[in-house]
Amino acid sequence: MAGNKSYNCIIVLGPTAVGKTSIGVALAGTFNGEIISADSRQTYRHLDIGSGKDLDEYIWEGQPVPYHLIDIAQLPDEYNVYNYQKDFYAAFKGISSRGKLPVVVGGTGMYLDAVVRDYEMVILPENPQLHAELEAKSLEELGEMLLHEQPDLHVKADLKEKERVIKALEIIEAKKQGIESTSVERPDIRPFIIGTTLPRPELWKNISIRLRERLDGGMIEEVENIHKSGITFERLEKLGLEYRFCSEFLQGKYKSRDEMEEKLFIAIRQFAKRQETWFRMMERKGVEIHWLGQGSKASRIEEAISLVKEKLG
Structure with missing residues (x-):
């Protein structure tokens, strides 16, 4: 796209349950872009409800918006920040080569930080x-x-x-021992970074509503089916939050679903706080994040589009 050449991609980041996907899809749809997910659990196949893939949201004005780095890994394999950085660079190059705008959307701070600040990754020898x-x-x-x-x-x-x-x-x-960084070649990434969050009471309300919707929508059954397919509860628990608590519930570690839901709600709130702490750390390290106002989703989408028009032309 024409305009300011100092930016060549957009990043939309923020804590869980603030509507990042809607904003990212609107930006990708408006500016001829494709989405690159930055969510550590959405990379895995079959982790659908608990990771909030919401693939039906990738539509703008009736047209599908292409997305990348979702459903690319298989349990019980471990997908880590090194894998993400490598796959991100490949997706970024592919999108750019098609004349499209990469729009990165997610809340996994380490994944975002790895591509924004170009983490030096090391392949460990067996020791x-x-x-x-x-x-x-x-x-x-x-x-x-x-x-x-x-x-x-x-x-x-x-x-x-x-x-x-x-x-x-x-x-x-x-x-x-002289093991140098990997040979993954970093493309020229110049991101315009948009942050979005909400006042705590509203964020807690969103988390509560979404958690109930996921539980009522079959999240426990999803975890049970993944376990029946051969994935251990131990591996599922390592995925954290919904997968950890649902696994513990299925193993009888809670008196009731209500008890599990209450404790999971607290854990997700704590996770959201940690996400916001990570983004503040990125800012302290020199990463410029343009935070949207804390209004409705529609007003934040409108503000994000205006910002990008101003910055990218």
Whole structure:
């Protein structure tokens, strides 16, 4: 598209349940674009209701809007930020080569950060001895080791998950051994980033309504069917939120569906807060996010379209 050449894609980010997909689809439909999803669970096939794929929303003025990086991975495989970065670059190049505008939509902060700030990814060599040594240590010991290696670590949440701390230490060791970053070639990405959120009471209401709709729409049955297909509850629980709580419910860990729903509602609210914290961290690291007003979905769509017209021409 013609206009300001300083931007060549749009990113729409924000916490869960704020209407990012509607805004992204409107922008893609208006500016001859295609959607690239930035949602860590929508990459997996069969995780439909719990991940909120809502594929019927990818329509603008009666025409389908193409989307990418949804339904591209299979459980029980692990799809991670390295896979996402590689697949994102390929999708971005393909969309751009067709003369279309990439419109990235999602709330997985690490995925967004990896492509905005060009994370250096490392392919880890097999080192079972190191892995076993690290596994034998406590989370506290591992955290001290990581802070010693990276005293300026900015995402303290990295210290709360043993698996994540171990992975970080393995990457550090690999680099010491001369393992360089992967050969994934980064395309020229110049994103105009739009953020959208809502006042907390309204956001909590949206989360509550959507959660009830998903439960009534067969979310528990979806998890049960995935488990019956051969996926362990342990693997499903690692997907977090809806998949974790529904798996625990199916294993009899709650007295009732109401108890599970109440605890899941609290967990999703906490997740939304963590998402907003991540986006603030991105801003502190120099990423410019243009936040929309907190009005209705229609007013935010209108504001987003006006912003993009102004910035991209």
